[in-house]
Amino acid sequence: MSTNVRIGIAGLGTVGAGVLKIIKEHGDLLEARSGAHLTVTAVSGRDKTKDRGVSLDGITWHDDARDLADDPNVDIVLELIGGSDGVAKDLCVKSLLNGKPVVTANKALLAEHGNALAKLAETHNAQLAYEAAVAGGIPIIKALREGLAGNAISRVYGILNGTCNYILTEMEETGGEFDAILKDAQDLGYAEADPGFDIDGVDAAHKLAILTSVAFGTPVDFASVYIEGIRNVTAADITAASELGYRIRLLGVARRTEKGIEQRVHPCMIRHDTTIANVNGVFNAVVVDGDFVDETSYVGRGAGEGPTASAVVADIVDIALGRHTPTFGIPVEKMTDIPKVPVADHVGAYYVCLTVYDQPGVIADVSAVFRDENISIESLLQRGRSKQEAVSVILVTHEVQEAALVRALGKIENFTHSVAKPRMIRIVSL
Amino acid sequence: MSTNVRIGIAGLGTVGAGVLKIIKEHGDLLEARSGAHLTVTAVSGRDKTKDRGVSLDGITWHDDARDLADDPNVDIVLELIGGSDGVAKDLCVKSLLNGKPVVTANKALLAEHGNALAKLAETHNAQLAYEAAVAGGIPIIKALREGLAGNAISRVYGILNGTCNYILTEMEETGGEFDAILKDAQDLGYAEADPGFDIDGVDAAHKLAILTSVAFGTPVDFASVYIEGIRNVTAADITAASELGYRIRLLGVARRTEKGIEQRVHPCMIRHDTTIANVNGVFNAVVVDGDFVDETSYVGRGAGEGPTASAVVADIVDIALGRHTPTFGIPVEKMTDIPKVPVADHVGAYYVCLTVYDQPGVIADVSAVFRDENISIESLLQRGRSKQEAVSVILVTHEVQEAALVRALGKIENFTHSVAKPRMIRIVSL
Structure with missing residues (x-):
């Protein structure tokens, strides 16, 4: 890539404005780090007249963001529009087809169409970078x-x-x-x-x-x-x-x-x-x-103008320096198709909160259900004591398969002394 | 770089053995990620016969690690010997002079000779990588x-x-x-x-x-x-x-x-x-x-076989893929020479622990010293009460220049009721 890298930005919301600011404020720093002079040559946004705190003088305006893909003065396209389809997707596809590297912050797009876009990027030897799409400023x-x-x-x-x-x-x-x-x-x-x-x-x-x-x-x-x-x-x-x-x-x-x-x-x-x-x-x-x-x-x-723009600019520097990595590594x-395990097969410990009437035998009944499903209880705690009102029973299980726990909670929900649907939260094993 | 990348390892201690294990266990994974088949072709260590849990069959042994720099079957040199001078430095210099990329885990070497080595790396267009030198496995x-x-x-x-x-x-x-x-x-x-x-x-x-x-x-x-x-x-x-x-x-x-x-x-x-x-x-x-x-x-x-070797291998993958970055960014x-500020000029808050005899007036004397140095006290706490034995007085200051604090502590040390040298710990501002 030339030592003058020309950037086209589609989407001038928070992140787009942030990228404009970084490139403006850190021109020399970015040139030292990327070996390239970065210039924003073209943009596309919803409203040409809106004050974004950054001047757009001398920058080509495209009413249709997709035109950035064909702009001969754009070396890297930034897709900062958002949404898994529509203009965002069109722009990415068109840019990659043209062999133009794309930087995007669009997680929905990658989650829905990442495989096809990665294939397109490889076929046309154009990088598809998306550091900003996950966890914002964290690289x-x-x-x-x-x-x-x-x-x-x-x-x-x-x-x-x-x-x-x-x-x-x-x-x-x-x-x-x-x-x-x-x-x-x-x-x-x-x-x-x-x-x-x-x-x-x-x-x-x-x-x-x-x-x-x-x-x-x-x-x-x-x-x-x-x-x-x-x-x-x-x-x-x-x-x-x-x-x-x-x-x-x-x-x-x-x-x-x-x-x-x-x-x-x-x-x-x-x-x-x-x-x-x-x-x-x-x-x-x-x-x-x-x-x-x-x-x-x-x-x-994980979000916000500065952090997200920081991630976008890191991708630009990678591309400007010619540091290339396949889209998903x-x-x-x-790539290998690896089976996905349904959550019902998850094995872990669980926090369970039951809401029941405090009648004699309720704990015995609950315990029996857990025993029948072969679920081992680490701790059990009843909150309060009241025959008129419902009380909470809080349980922590040892490791168990989720399907068994769900069955147990279903049975408990049908108890006559159950007041509300039992709730559970999974515990992270370390 | 060819799709067959040949690695020479100098130093077969903990980290060297870890690198051998990763390359052996993750051959296919590394090939997918680096686009290259990684092979260890040559090594040098202290003791050829030592059992490292990894076979060295078919790998050339060099008695002198420096010879790895000249081995025509080595594309990347790993310097895992350690020490800021001697063989480690010689090997790095010789390899870079030969245009061979170097991966090192040697912080002492980089701290002492990093500038000269970075210059050498640039002049000879050979990468000098050192992810493992700082914070071990953290990239x-x-x-x-x-x-x-x-x-x-x-x-x-x-x-x-x-x-x-x-x-x-x-x-x-x-x-x-x-x-x-x-x-x-x-x-x-x-x-x-x-x-x-x-x-x-x-x-x-x-x-x-x-x-x-x-x-x-x-x-x-x-x-x-x-x-x-x-x-x-x-x-x-x-x-x-x-x-x-x-x-x-x-x-x-x-x-x-x-x-x-x-x-x-x-x-x-x-x-x-x-x-x-x-x-x-x-x-x-x-x-x-x-x-x-x-x-x-x-x-x-930050240390240990696996984490440090993980960082070394990441550098190898970068080099194999042709992802190049100047040594220090x-x-x-x-680079700009930026003045270094002596610690005496540091401005921050301090924790101070005084050990004094609990005589009337000691707090007043301490307070006066701080006042005279224009040091504002956020909190002051005396531990215990005993006229026979020394007590601790614990102070937290507001932001102050270190030189002023050091002067104040010097004065307090000379008090007749001071029992031990005052101690201080800097507080990190957030």
Whole structure:
């Protein structure tokens, strides 16, 4: 690539504006690090007149972002539009077809179409880079694809959604319930008006599907990710977790087992003295278990203008310097289809919260159900004592297969003294 | 580079044996990730007959490691001998002169001769890679040089020596004093028989000098690192830290200030709820403050066969794939000499422990000294009450210049009621 690298940016929202700022403020630094003079030559956004705090003078404006793919003055295309289809996808496909490297922050796109795009990138010898798509400013894709290249990975897991982590941290610190804290988060701008994408775990699942592919050398398989969000986590769960020596975090977990790969996003209990349990607020974190390196952890901001733009610019520098890596770490043809293990086959310890009337024999009945399913109980604790009102019974199991636990909870739900649907939270094994 | 990459290993100690194991166990994986078939073709070690758990059949043995540089069947030289001079240095120089890429885990060599070696690497267009030299298995060099390339770095600091962190963690957990815990650590193999290199901070300082160069684009300047080890940390300090909401860790800190760059290794108090304060035992951690990405943290094993070999192999994969980066992130000619700030100019908060006779007026005298040096006190606490025996007075200052604090402590030491030399520990600002 020439020593003058011309960049086209599609999408001038938060991240696009951040990239413009970095390139403007750090021109000399980036030239020293990349060996290239970086210039933004073309952009495309929704509104040409909007003040983004950065001048667009002398930069070509394209009304249709797809035209960046054909602009002869653009060497690298940044796709910062978002969305798994539509213009974002069109632009990436067209750019790669033209042999133009693409940098994207679009996790939905990669989770849904990553395999096809990686194939296209290889066929046309154009790099497809996406450090910003997972865990924002944390260079986790680089760490996994390159820094840990000497390891077979057995597990990668992390806090992949800052909104959920903010809500769970606030619930812990204030004792508040989910709905109230979500409302506060929305008022503060930490959660969207339509928060489902974040709090129902979809965003984290997109990122997890990408991490899984890189970690295990297998095609991206978003459809098989088990997804459960944080709406049902209660203040009582958080208190119970704390008493048991845990914290509750929404984790994405990809794990290699004898049966294949588990991919799951759900609330987890993690021992309170681990690095990841101490990741608070909007921060993200990823933990990787490699066979030679053992455990390494990565913590930083998972979203926002600066962190996300930082990751985009790192990809630009890689491309400018000619540092090339296959999209998901190995060439598409060398990828292995590894079976995905359904969550029902997951084996682990569980926290269980039952809500029952405090009648004689209820504990005996519960215990019998667990015995019949061959589930060993590590601890059992009844909260309060009241024949009029429901009480909570909190259980921690030893390792058990999820299907057995689900069967047991189904039986308990049908007890005459059961007041509410039993709840459970998976405990992370360390 | 050819698709068959031939590796020569100098030094068959722990790390060398680990590299042999990874290449043997992960041949296919490494081929998929590097696009090259990696073979160890030549080695050199102290004892040809020693059992290393890996076969050396079919591998050329060199009695003199330097001969690896001239072996026509070696494409990449691994220098795993150690030591800042002698054979290790000779081998690196000779290999680079021959245009052969070098991978090393040798922090002392890079701290002492990094600039000359980087220049040599550039002149002869041969890569000099050293991920394993800093923080073992944590891919921190890659993160700093590449992953955070879009940022001006304002500070990098970390737990860079596992032996010290193990000792400090054990002191915290057991309440024991330094000498006893060091003895245990030696018995367990976590500390060397001659522990000075670790516990006096030299090893951490080597690593910090390298991090400083990469973070700030300035030549390596080990000579200007302020170094203070952990021998003087007492059980009482650890207890006091805990009560104040801190933990004590040996940190290497490189910070850009208006006056230049501070480089210092010394025990620090860090707020107990930070990621780095929760890094225990032999683990290492590095925190980087970048202007766009904000704070990112990296945690993992800083030593040992597997983690160090993992880092070495990552460098090999980079070289095999042709991913090239200037040694310290930018070409030598583009580096800037930045003044180093002496520790006396450091401005920060301090923990101070005085040992005095509990006579009327002692607190007034101490307070007057601090007032005269314009040092503002955040908290002051006297431990115990005894006219016969010495008591401890524990102070925390607001931000103050170190020179002023040192003057104040000198005056206090000369008090008639002073029993021991006042001690201080720097507090990390967040």
